[in-house]
Amino acid sequence: xxxxxxFRTIVEYLPLFGQGLITTVWLSALSFVGALIVGIVLxxxxxxxxxxxxxxxxxxIDAVRATPLLAQLYFLYFGLPRLGFxxxxxxxxxxxxxxxxxxxxxxxxxxGILSIPRGQVEASVASGMTYVQRMRxxxxxxxxxxxIPPLLGxxxxxxxxxALLSLISVAELTRAGQLLASDRFMPAEGFLTIAAFYLxxxxxxxxxxxxxxxWLGTAGART
Amino acid sequence: MTTTGLAKTGMIDFRGVNKWFGSLNxxxxxxxxxxxxxxxxxxxxxxxxxxxxIRCVNGLEAIKNGDLxxxxxxxxxxxxxxxxxxxxxxxxxxxxxxxPHKTALENVTLAPIHVRKIPRAEAEKAGxxxxxxxxxxxxxxxxxxxxxxxxxxxxxxxxCLGMRPKIMLFDEPTSALDPEMISEVLDVxxxxxxxxxxxxxVTHEMGFARKVAQRVVFMDAxxxxxxxxxDEFFSHPKTDRSRAFLSKILRH
Numbered sequence: 001x002x003x004x005x006x007f008r009t010i011v012e013y014l015p016l017f018g019q020g021l022i023t024t025v026w027l028s029a030l031s032f033v034g035a036l037i038v039g040i041v042l043x044x045x046x047x048x049x050x051x052x053x054x055x056x057x058x059x060x061i062d063a064v065r066a067t068p069l070l071a072q073l074y075f076l077y078f079g080l081p082r083l084g085f086x087x088x089x090x091x092x093x094x095x096x097x098x099x100x101x102x103x104x105x106x107x108x109x110x111x112g113i114l115s116i117p118r119g120q121v122e123a124s125v126a127s128g129m130t131y132v133q134r135m136r137x138x139x140x141x142x143x144x145x146x147x148i149p150p151l152l153g154x155x156x157x158x159x160x161x162x163a164l165l166s167l168i169s170v171a172e173l174t175r176a177g178q179l180l181a182s183d184r185f186m187p188a189e190g191f192l193t194i195a196a197f198y199l200x201x202x203x204x205x206x207x208x209x210x211x212x213x214x215w216l217g218t219a220g221a222r223t
Numbered sequence: 224m225t226t227t228g229l230a231k232t233g234m235i236d237f238r239g240v241n242k243w244f245g246s247l248n249x250x251x252x253x254x255x256x257x258x259x260x261x262x263x264x265x266x267x268x269x270x271x272x273x274x275x276x277i278r279c280v281n282g283l284e285a286i287k288n289g290d291l292x293x294x295x296x297x298x299x300x301x302x303x304x305x306x307x308x309x310x311x312x313x314x315x316x317x318x319x320x321x322x323p324h325k326t327a328l329e330n331v332t333l334a335p336i337h338v339r340k341i342p343r344a345e346a347e348k349a350g351x352x353x354x355x356x357x358x359x360x361x362x363x364x365x366x367x368x369x370x371x372x373x374x375x376x377x378x379x380x381x382x383c384l385g386m387r388p389k390i391m392l393f394d395e396p397t398s399a400l401d402p403e404m405i406s407e408v409l410d411v412x413x414x415x416x417x418x419x420x421x422x423x424x425v426t427h428e429m430g431f432a433r434k435v436a437q438r439v440v441f442m443d444a445x446x447x448x449x450x451x452x453x454d455e456f457f458s459h460p461k462t463d464r465s466r467a468f469l470s471k472i473l474r475h
Contacts, residue, residue, distance in 0.1 A: 128334060128386070129334065145324070
């Protein structure tokens with residue numbers, strides 16, 4: 001059985017996998033930056049007292065979290081052109097991942113900010129700090145530390161979600177596996193190889209999480 | 224209800240102040256005046272509204288009606304800049320509320336640098352002196368998690384003093400401390416009082432009250448029931464409720 005497994009074909013296709021890997025890395029990185037921006041804006045809206053910003057932000061977050069990413073992606077890819085917006089598939093892909101992940105990141109940041117004990121806000125209010133000063137000097141530095149691990153978790157999810165972009169013919173890692181599977185009828189080789197590459201990316205991000213938490217741990221974060 | 228035309232008397236002036244939490248009347252028609260340099264101890268059973276009373280002074284809680292004038296400024300008045308007024312009022316919390324991501328010195332200098340706009344070098348020099356004054360010269364670079372409760376509360380007092388406030392409010396400053404740490408915090412509070420700070424202190428520490436307070440205010444169910452000198456209050460309580468309260472805290 002295993003003698004049918006062709007390492008030679010994998011090696012032959014390595015340049016293709018390499019290109020796919022590189023594409024997955026940079027489009028995930030770009031999407032994550034986009035998602036951070038979307039998340040910060042949504043979270044700021046969601047924390048407002050007035051309903052004008054809060055209600056749309058909540059509705060958006062609910063809509064994204066309640067619907068499959070694939071449906072969102074297909075809406076942007078097939079639906080938007082019918083409405084008059086034609087965008088390249090790469091742009092659609094990055095947009096979809098940013099808009100999707102941003103909703104989750106908004107909730108991660110919100111949880112981080114709300115996890116800061118009320119006494120911290122009261123102490124800074126009592127010392128005469130303005131809203132901006134207490135966010136900048138007291139709340140956000142502490143929220144940042146608790147937010148880093150779940151944010152890296154979300155980054156890992158985003159990298160795996162980027163596999164869906166193969167369905168709108170973006171030449172990323174999963175697409176490379178599909179090509180090997182269909183060109184040579186070697187799905188085992190194709191998909192096992194991309195799985196190995198995703199695992200590699202996972203350990204890379206996990207290492208990053210470990211480094212950052214050690215770095216933050218020495219900055220006096222213990223309470 | 225208006226205060227215009229009335230001569231201002233105290234540093235802190237409550238006149239007919241009421242406050243509700245939902246349907247609960249937590250402050251009932253409070254009238255109380257604290258003179259400059261006066262130390263007033265507020266005591267009473269749990270839930271009597273004593274913490275709420277002092278939290279109103281710096282606007283951590285809003286009053287419903289009546290007048291509350293602090294340092295000549297009427298709270299709730301659009302002309303009153305609360306942020307500015309708060310820089311003149313130090314508040315010491317039961318649970319310290321030090322900033323865990325900042326060292327002892329940074330806790331003390333944060334507001335002076337960013338709110339008072341004092342140059343960093345000057346603020347740090349003053350901060351070191353204040354930490355030395357509260358007996359923590361060797362803990363300048365320690366984080367709150369590395370300090371005992373008593374040490375944290377002393378840093379918290381130094382943090383307030385760093386703003387050079389006119390008024391200091393203490394909300395049960397020793398209630399969260401182990402017994403052996405209470406006196407180190409009370410000693411610092413006595414020193415602050417002896418320098419002429421206007422203080423309102425919610426506490427049941429009678430030794431402290433007898434030593435520095437000019438007045439003890441006894442609250443029950445949101446109202447001021449009795450007020451007098453520490454000696455009058457502790458030795459000759461006038462009401463049944465204060466007698467019942469004192470018999471409970473004095474028994475042990």
